[in-house]
Amino acid sequence: MNDGYYRPVCRSDELKDDSMRVFRVDSTDVLVGRRNGKLFACNNSCPHRGASLSKGEFKDDNIVCYMHGYEYNVFTGKLENMKSWKKEETWVEQNPEWRKSGDLVLYEIKEHGGTVYVRL
Numbered sequence: 001m002n003d004g005y006y007r008p009v010c011r012s013d014e015l016k017d018d019s020m021r022v023f024r025v026d027s028t029d030v031l032v033g034r035r036n037g038k039l040f041a042c043n044n045s046c047p048h049r050g051a052s053l054s055k056g057e058f059k060d061d062n063i064v065c066y067m068h069g070y071e072y073n074v075f076t077g078k079l080e081n082m083k084s085w086k087k088e089e090t091w092v093e094q095n096p097e098w099r100k101s102g103d104l105v106l107y108e109i110k111e112h113g114g115t116v117y118v119r120l
């Protein structure tokens with residue numbers, strides 16, 4: 001959906017640096033955050049298997065999905081890396097397959113007059 005309108009999601013002071021929060025905008029869960037002083041907004045659903053990215057953590061400009069460790073740059077949306085993860089007793093290493101996961105869906109975000117707005 002792209003109706004061109006910016007929607008207010010929260011006050012600027014509710015979004016501290018190096019934090020993120022999920023907001024429901026229309027019927028979409030949008031992950032909004034501030035990393036190293038810069039705002040970002042993306043779909044909260046991990047492009048790999050749909051886990052909630054809000055349960056992940058930051059690593060540099062990336063968000064690391066808690067489920068399988070895929071790392072996406074929150075500003076470019078690019079899938080950057082995948083850490084090795086354990087399935088039952090086996091460590092699953094990177095292989096070319098992980099590159100087939102899509103990139104993050106990013107949304108436009110801006111701050112004006114002490115309010116943060118996103119546009120889907």
Ligand code: FES
Pocket residue numbers: 046047048049050051065066067068069070
């Ligand atoms: S669901 Fe996020 S890395 Fe697999």
